Amino acid sequence: MGTRPSVGGMALATRTDRPPSLIRSAWRSTVGKKAVMAATGLVMLAYLVAHMMGNLKVFFGAGEFNHYGHWIRTIGEPFLHREWFLWTARVALSASVVLHGVAAYQLSRRDLAARPAKYAHRPRRKSYATRTMRWGGVILALFVVWHILDLTTLDVNPNAQEGRPYENLVASFDRWYVSAFYIAAMLALGLHIRHGFWSAAQTLGAGSPRRDRALKTVANALAALLTCGFIAVPLGVLTGVVS
Amino acid sequence: MNLTLRIWRQRDAAGPGAMTTYEVTGISEDMSFLEMLDHLNEELILAGDDPVAFDHDCREGICGACGMVINGRAHGPERTTTCQLHMRHFRDGETIDVEPWRAAAFPVVKDLVVDRSAFDRVIASGGYVSAPTGSAPEAHATPVPKPVADLAFEHAECIGCGACVAACPNGSAMLFTAAKVVHLNVLPQGAPERASRVLGMVDAMDAQSFGGCTNTGECATACPKGIPLTAISTMNREYLRATVKGGVRRGT
Numbered sequence: 312m313g314t315r316p317s318v319g320g321m322a323l324a325t326r327t328d329r330p331p332s333l334i335r336s337a338w339r340s341t342v343g344k345k346a347v348m349a350a351t352g353l354v355m356l357a358y359l360v361a362h363m364m365g366n367l368k369v370f371f372g373a374g375e376f377n378h379y380g381h382w383i384r385t386i387g388e389p390f391l392h393r394e395w396f397l398w399t400a401r402v403a404l405s406a407s408v409v410l411h412g413v414a415a416y417q418l419s420r421r422d423l424a425a426r427p428a429k430y431a432h433r434p435r436r437k438s439y440a441t442r443t444m445r446w447g448g449v450i451l452a453l454f455v456v457w458h459i460l461d462l463t464t465l466d467v468n469p470n471a472q473e474g475r476p477y478e479n480l481v482a483s484f485d486r487w488y489v490s491a492f493y494i495a496a497m498l499a500l501g502l503h504i505r506h507g508f509w510s511a512a513q514t515l516g517a518g519s520p521r522r523d524r525a526l527k528t529v530a531n532a533l534a535a536l537l538t539c540g541f542i543a544v545p546l547g548v549l550t551g552v553v554s
Numbered sequence: 555m556n557l558t559l560r561i562w563r564q565r566d567a568a569g570p571g572a573m574t575t576y577e578v579t580g581i582s583e584d585m586s587f588l589e590m591l592d593h594l595n596e597e598l599i600l601a602g603d604d605p606v607a608f609d610h611d612c613r614e615g616i617c618g619a620c621g622m623v624i625n626g627r628a629h630g631p632e633r634t635t636t637c638q639l640h641m642r643h644f645r646d647g648e649t650i651d652v653e654p655w656r657a658a659a660f661p662v663v664k665d666l667v668v669d670r671s672a673f674d675r676v677i678a679s680g681g682y683v684s685a686p687t688g689s690a691p692e693a694h695a696t697p698v699p700k701p702v703a704d705l706a707f708e709h710a711e712c713i714g715c716g717a718c719v720a721a722c723p724n725g726s727a728m729l730f731t732a733a734k735v736v737h738l739n740v741l742p743q744g745a746p747e748r749a750s751r752v753l754g755m756v757d758a759m760d761a762q763s764f765g766g767c768t769n770t771g772e773c774a775t776a777c778p779k780g781i782p783l784t785a786i787s788t789m790n791r792e793y794l795r796a797t798v799k800g801g802v803r804r805g806t
Contacts, residue, residue: 333797341726341766342756342793418766425658425725425765431560431573432626432651441770442723510769516791518784 341418342514348414349511351407356504356533358404363540369553370543373477380476412452419445440506447499454496461489484548493545501538505530555581555641558649559594561606564662567669571662573651583642587630588613588620590641591652607665613637615778618713621720622666623653628717628776635715635778655716657725658763670716672762673730677714679758680751681734683743696742709737711779721776724765729773731759732789733781739792749801752792757803 337343365383368376386396457467461483465471470482484490508530512518518526547553556579564571578594585593588610595605611619615638624630630639644650652666660668698706712733719727735752738744744751767786774783795801 333800337797340756340760340793342790343797345766346790346794422724422726422765422768425763426656426723427658428656430623430626430653430656431562432623432653441768444768506769513769513783513787514767514790516787516794518787520782520784523784 341421344414344418345514348411348418349514351411351414352507352511354407355404355411356508358400359500359537360533363537366544367540369477369480370547373475376477376480377475381474408452408455412448415445415448438506440502443499443502444506447503450499451496451503454492454499457492458496480544481548481554484545487549490545490549494542497538497541500541501534504537505534508533555583555644555646557581557590557644557647559652560649561652561666562654562662563606563665564654565604565664567661567663571665573653581641583640585641586613586637587624587639587641588637607663607667609667610637616713618715621655621715621717623651623655623720625651628655628720629715629778633778633780635713638778655720657716657719657722659725659727660716660719668716670714672764673714673716673727675762676727676731676755676758677734680747680754681738683738684747685743698741702740706737706741709733709740709781709785712737712777712781713779715778717776717778718773718781719764721772722765722767723770723772724768725763726767726773727759727762727764728767728786728789729777729781729783731755732785735789735792736785748792749796749799750803752789753796753801753803756789756793 338347365379368379384394384397460466461468462476462479465473465479468479468483469486470479472478484493509526512522512526512530544553556577559576559578560573561576562571563574576594576598578590578597581590581593588608591606591608598605608622609619611617613620615635618635620636621629622636624636624639629636631643632639654660654662654666655668655670657668659672660670663669710733712730714730716730718729719725722728735755738751739748769783769786771783774781
């Protein structure tokens with residue numbers, strides 16, 4: 312830039328313009344949008360770890376599981392009003408889902424447009440987890456809608472007794488096709504996390520040659536742990552361990 | 555060696571193109587892939603046909619001019635440039651598919667020649683150090699630790715051939731841009747423009763028709779110079795650091 316001759320008696324050219332808003336300029340770039348996807352993905356991942364651990368209480372009987380379900384509503388009392396924590400978490404998670412999905416949609420459109428002509432000789436396919444991220448994500452979003460209607464709002468639950476999550480859960484998973492859909496969705500979740508966690512680390516700049524193996528190991532471990540932990544519940548119901 | 559070639563022929567930027575089949579005979583396995591195409595072109599010219607257009611310059615693997623997708627892989631089956639790929643890596647009687655780089659940002663000019671000036675626009679937005687260049691400075695005037703010099707050099711090896719964009723399912727230029735950003739940003743000479751460089755180059759990259767990164771790693775696999783995939787993570791870190799610090803874009 313350098314100094315410009317002053318015009319109209321303007322003093323020094325050292326004015327400090329207000330830079331464009333951080334969030335706006337980051338959201339407009341592909342790198343910033345990916346960072347939003349990575350951060351929201353990690354928020355959802357952290358929630359899933361807690362969710363999976365809570366689910367395993369189902370193996371300790373209706374009393375403990377229903378008590379746990381009740382406690383979630385009272386977290387933070389008496390500092391927080393009843394269900395304030397729950398609703399804060401719900402808002403944060405909904406915002407994460409929306410931001411994650413919108414960023415994925417916008418980036419995917421751009422990605423597809425960037426390769427208008429396909430190769431006649433198809434290159435080797437990349438890993439299954441990597442190339443199922445988009446459709447896997449769509450399947451997971453549809454699963455979440457059904458999952459909330461089934462076990463949160465109880466609209467499609469065969470038992471539908473408020474305050475009795477254990478009985479609702481067992482009634483739902485007693486239908487084999489519901490369990491099958493749930494298990495399929497959890498396998499999709501495992502694949503999504505397998506590529507997603509490692510990819511999020513790259514996007515947030517945590518990747519390095521030294522850390523690469525550790526990051527891949529953590530990604531695989533998280534994917535396996537969450538998939539197995541979630542699948543254990545419908546398997547428990549189907550085998551009669553949970554009834 | 556006798557080979558069947560299926561080559562993308564396209565008369566000009568506007569025209570439609572098609573894979574066209576040619577038979578070549580008497581190919582030595584010591585020929586480079588470009589020499590094999592030279593051989594084909596000589597026959598085409600003698601037969602009064604239009605020779606296959608392709609980019610090439612140094613033929614030493616250091617200039618980045620050549621590049622084509624051979625059997626679905628940028629620069630073919632070996633980690634090298636097309637000019638340094640030898641016919642011994644193919645079998646006698648093999649059918650070889652030869653296509654141009656495919657990306658919205660790299661429009662086909664003719665046959666296997668694509669317009670890569672999108673890369674030049676990315677470089678022009680920050681892929682340099684603003685310093686008076688006269689006679690070379692004294693080499694020890696600015697000490698650079700050996701590991702840093704090695705890291706910079708590893709990324710400076712990028713020759714801008716575009717194989718990363720051609721191999722990426724999203725036609726993304728992240729590896730190219732990251733190589734340039736990391737090369738200069740880790741060096742003391744590049745430090746003063748560290749923030750404006752990464753912000754400007756990512757902006758310029760996004761302003762072209764390149765896609766985004768989905769961390770498939772296809773780029774680093776295709777790169778004839780072995781630019782590591784971690785370059786992308788380092789550039790992401792530089793970008794986020796510059797954004798959080800409110801880094802100013804060049805010229806604003």
